[in-house]
Each structure stands twice: as C-alpha cells, then as structure tokens.
Amino acid sequence: MEILFYMAAAIAIYSTLRVVTGTNPIHALLSLIVSLLSVAVIFFMLGAPFAGALEVIVYAGAIMVLFVFVVMMLNIGPAAAIQERQWLTPKTWIAPAIFSALLIAQMFYLLGKGDWHQAGHTMVDAKQVGVSLFGPYLLVVELASLLLLAALVGAYHLGKRDDQSH
Amino acid sequence: MFSWVTPELGHIFFTVFQGLVILFGTVLIAAYLSLIERKLLAWWQDRYGPNRVGPYGMFQIVADMFKMFFKEDWTPPFADKLTFRLAPAIAMGTLLLSMAVIPVTATWGVIDLNIGLLFFFGMAGLAVYSVMFAAWSSNNKYALLGGLRAAAQTLSYEVFMGLALMGVVVQAGSFNLREIVEAQSDLWNIVPQFFGFCTFLIAGIAVTHRHPFDQPEAEQELADGYHIEYSGMKWGMFFVAEYIGVVMVSAMIVTLFFGGWKPLPYLDFIPGFLWFAGKTCFFIMLFVLVRGSLLRPRYDHVMKFSWLVCLPLTLVNLLVTAAVVLLNSPAA
Numbered sequence: 001m002e003i004l005f006y007m008a009a010a011i012a013i014y015s016t017l018r019v020v021t022g023t024n025p026i027h028a029l030l031s032l033i034v035s036l037l038s039v040a041v042i043f044f045m046l047g048a049p050f051a052g053a054l055e056v057i058v059y060a061g062a063i064m065v066l067f068v069f070v071v072m073m074l075n076i077g078p079a080a081a082i083q084e085r086q087w088l089t090p091k092t093w094i095a096p097a098i099f100s101a102l103l104i105a106q107m108f109y110l111l112g113k114g115d116w117h118q119a120g121h122t123m124v125d126a127k128q129v130g131v132s133l134f135g136p137y138l139l140v141v142e143l144a145s146l147l148l149l150a151a152l153v154g155a156y157h158l159g160k161r162d163d164q165s166h
Numbered sequence: 167m168f169s170w171v172t173p174e175l176g177h178i179f180f181t182v183f184q185g186l187v188i189l190f191g192t193v194l195i196a197a198y199l200s201l202i203e204r205k206l207l208a209w210w211q212d213r214y215g216p217n218r219v220g221p222y223g224m225f226q227i228v229a230d231m232f233k234m235f236f237k238e239d240w241t242p243p244f245a246d247k248l249t250f251r252l253a254p255a256i257a258m259g260t261l262l263l264s265m266a267v268i269p270v271t272a273t274w275g276v277i278d279l280n281i282g283l284l285f286f287f288g289m290a291g292l293a294v295y296s297v298m299f300a301a302w303s304s305n306n307k308y309a310l311l312g313g314l315r316a317a318a319q320t321l322s323y324e325v326f327m328g329l330a331l332m333g334v335v336v337q338a339g340s341f342n343l344r345e346i347v348e349a350q351s352d353l354w355n356i357v358p359q360f361f362g363f364c365t366f367l368i369a370g371i372a373v374t375h376r377h378p379f380d381q382p383e384a385e386q387e388l389a390d391g392y393h394i395e396y397s398g399m400k401w402g403m404f405f406v407a408e409y410i411g412v413v414m415v416s417a418m419i420v421t422l423f424f425g426g427w428k429p430l431p432y433l434d435f436i437p438g439f440l441w442f443a444g445k446t447c448f449f450i451m452l453f454v455l456v457r458g459s460l461l462r463p464r465y466d467h468v469m470k471f472s473w474l475v476c477l478p479l480t481l482v483n484l485l486v487t488a489a490v491v492l493l494n495s496p497a498a
Contacts, residue, residue, distance in 0.1 A: 024246075026246065026249060026299075026302060026303075027248060027249075030248075030249065030252075030299075033295070049279075049280060049281045050281060050284070053281045053284035053285060053287075053288055054284070056288035056291065056292070057284065057287050057288045057291050057328075060288075060291065060292060061287070061288055061290075061291020061292055061294070061324075062291060062321065062324075065291070065294050065295070065298070065317060065321060066321075068295070068298050068299075068302075068317075069298070069314070069317050069318075072298065072301070072302045072310065072313065072314070072317075073314070125280065126281070126341060
C-alpha cells in the first residue's frame with residue numbers, strides 16, 4: 001500500500017512540475033489532469049473513496065474540460081510556446097521557488113517533530129460526507145450556494161444578448 | 167509437488183479470468199455490433215445489407231478488420247503527436263473501464279466497488295477528453311468545430327445524467343451497482359423511476375454521440391467531425407469505442423432500471439446471465455432502431471432540450487423520489 005502511495009505522490013509532483021514548466025498549454029493541461037487523477041488515487045488509498053470519485057468527476061471531468069475548451073478556442077500556435085519560454089526566466093520563478101522551499105522546510109520540520117497521527121484508519125463514505133455537510137457545516141454549504149448563485153447571475157448577464165428584438 | 171496451488175491462488179486466477187472474459191466479450195460484441203447494426207438498418211429500410219462475405223454476410227466484420235489493419239496508419243505532419251495518439255486510447259480505455267463496475271450476474275463481475283456508479287460518472291467525464299484532444303490535435307477546422315460541439319453537448323448531458331440516476335441511488339441507498347440490483351428484487355426501477363429512465367436513456371445516447379445526437383460528427387456539415395484526420399486502426403478504435411459505449415450504456419440501463427440479472431416472475435428457470443444478456447441486447451437494438459428512424463435535430467435545439475426540458479425533469483424527479491422515500495422510512 002505504501003509503495004502505491006509514493007508512486008502516486010511522485011506522479012502528482014512530477015506532473016504538477018510539468019504544468020508549470022511546460023510551454024504547450026494543452027500539454028500543460030494534460031499534465032494537470034494527470035496530477036488531479038493521482039491525487040484522486042491518494043484519496044482512494046487514504047480511505048476516502050467518495051472524495052476520490054468527486055475529484056475525478058468534478059475536477060478532472062468537468063472543470064478541466066472547461067479549461068481545455070477555452071484553450072482549444074484560443075488558436076495557440078508555435079509563437080505562444082516561444083513567448084512562454086521567454087516568460088519563464090529565473091527572475092520570474094526564483095521568488096516563488098524560495099517561498100515554496102520555505103513551506104517544504106516547515107512541513108519537514110513538523111513531520112520531524114513526530115506530532116502527527118496516521119491517516120487512513122477510518123473509511124469516509126458518501127453518507128458521512130453528507131451528514132457533516134448538512135449538519136455542522138450547513139452554513140458553509142449555504143454560503144457556497146449563494147456564491148454559485150452570484151456566479152450564475154453574472155454568467156447570465158454576460159451571455160445575454162443586447163438586442164432584445166429577437 | 168503442487169503445494170503452491172492454494173485456494174487463494176485459484177481465487178485470484180478465477181477473478182482474472184472473469185475480468186478477461188468480460189473484457190473480450192465486450193470488445194467482441196462491440197466489434198460485431200458494426201455488422202449487426204448495418205444488417206438491422208438494412209432490414210428496417212427494406213434492403214439486403216452486407217451479404218457477400220460468408221453466409222448472410224456474417225464474416226463482413228472479418229473483412230472490415232483486415233482492411234482496417236492493413237490501411238496506412240497515417241499521422242498528419244501538422245498534428246500534435248502526443249494528444250493525437252492519446253485520444254483513441256482514452257476513448258476506448260475509459261468506456262471499457264466503466265464496463266468493469268457492471269455486475270453481470272450475482273457472482274460474475276470484474277469489480278464490486280462501493281462507489282460503482284460514481285466510478286461510471288468519472289469515466290464518462292474523462293471520456294470527453296478523447297473527443298477534445300482528437301479535435302484539437304488534428305489541427306483541422308471541421309475537427310475543431312466537431313470537438314467544440316461534442317464538449318458542450320457532453321458536459322450539458324452529463325449534468326442531468328448524474329441527476330437522473332440519483333433517484334435510483336436514493337431508492338437503493340447505495341452507489342454500489344450490486345446493491346442497486348438487489349434493491350430491485352420486488353419491483354424493477356423502471357416503474358418508480360420512469361422519468362429517471364427516460365432522461366438517462368436520452369443522456370446515454372447523447373454522451374456516446376449516437377444518432378440523433380451525433381451533431382459532433384455530422385457528415386453533412388462537418389465531414390465526420392473530430393475524427394476526420396484519423397485513419398487505420400486509430401480510427402478503428404474510435405469506431406469500436408462508439409459501439410463499446412452502446413453496449414456499456416445498454417448494460418447500465420439494464421442494471422439500474424431493469425433489475426440486472428433478475429428474472430421476470432415465474433421464469434426463474436432461465437439463468438441470470440441469459441436475462442442480463444437478453445435485456446442488454448434489447449436496448450442495443452433500441453439504440454439501432456433510434457438511429458434508423460429519427461431525424462437529426464439542429465444543434466441549438468439539442469442544447470435547449472437538455473437544459474430546459476431534461477434538467478428540470480430530473481430535478482423534480484429527484485425531489486419527488488426523496489420526498490416519497492422520506493415519507494416511507496420510519497422516523498429516526
């Protein structure tokens with residue numbers, strides 16, 4: 001089981017790096033999909049199959065489709081790849097890289113302190129997720145639905161035709 | 167001498183054997199379906215259909231396969247190589263993987279997942295990429311237009327495909343397909359979930375891009391849409407994937423709404439496998455009949471129908487089902 005976890009984690013990290021460093025936007029999105037799928041595998045191994053399935057359905061299966069959809073329509077040629085390569089200079093990535101390294105150092109420090117407990121001893125299925133969503137987290141669900149409603153109204157406004165004659 | 171032959175090993179072999187039988191069975195049926203479809207369409211349209219190779223044209227499929235294998239598998243120089251090669255594999259792989267969660271009989275099935283139905287949704291969601299990658303990587307106007315249509319259509323229809331099945335899930339209280347079949351012992355889901363069945367059937371035809379929802383590959387307007395640049399076996403994989411989709415959606419309808427391997431009353435002597443196969447064949451025929459008899463609607467009508475008719479219908483169906491289940495369940 002552990003070796004599977006490390007394999008999925010390695011794939012996730014490698015493909016996420018490919019998302020950042022890749023110059024072809026569709027290939028970068030493909031890497032992002034692979035990364036999301038490997039995160040779903042990790043969810044499955046931690047005993048949260050429902051979360052894993054939702055990761056595949058919602059992120060890999062719906063949100064990323066919209067990303068690919070938009071990029072497909074942008075008509076990106078080889079010129080875009082050259083531009084991307086020019087943008088990815090050490091000057092742009094050095095600062096985020098240092099901050100990420102700091103975060104990794106913090107995580108290793110916390111792991112080193114041994115103040116953690118093992119995950120994956122309990123099975124979190126759909127029923128438990130539902131019970132906690134509509135129990136203790138009801139307010140958050142309502143707030144999220146308000147946010148989605150606002151997005152819906154905004155999308156309707158943008159998509160509305162100006163000429164109402166037909 | 168044979169000390170390594172343990173019951174566990176036998177179990178493993180049997181499980182792998184089951185998986186292989188179901189895999190090859192699905193692919194074989196899907197491949198043969200291309201011939202069966204042509205034959206059936208011909209009969210319904212008062213023609214002979216393929217009748218040259220073998221008795222009644224039975225071996226036409228062999229001839230077609232030889233043709234496809236020996237055709238030049240050409241990758242256009244202007245195509246994006248990685249995604250161009252990946253797309254047919256995604257098309258076949260995701261659909262075959264969804265077949266894995268379908269229980270054939272009480273004891274036969276590849277995998278018994280607790281989230282079986284969600285796995286099916288996930289695979290159906292990933293299947294969109296085959297069309298989108300094929301369309302984009304081909305670097306062709308018609309392919310791109312087909313891909314755009316396919317992506318928008320599949321996303322719209324997947325929204326209410328999920329909602330249509332939630333009524334079934336509420337009634338069975340589980341995402342496990344085996345438990346859903348067991349929950350239909352007394353009454354098949356087609357009776358209480360009639361609207362769920364209608365909308366799922368429509369969504370199933372739409373996500374497999376079968377006629378009358380084949381606007382993404384409409385020959386008259388788009389000259390075959392997203393797989394216009396494909397040839398040889400890569401095109402063959404798209405072709406077979408479509409039929410695998412038909413088999414898979416039919417098997418899914420049988421599992422969810424027609425009691426899977428459960429027999430009709432007083433007909434228990436017929437084994438469960440035959441019931442499953444017979445019911446699935448019925449729906450495959452229905453798919454072909456729909457193709458042979460309906461017109462192709464305009465693309466904006468397809469989208470309007472999805473969002474304005476099917477989506478509200480599934481939402482009402484889900485609410486009513488949940489209310490009825492809540493009324494019938496004892497107070498906690």
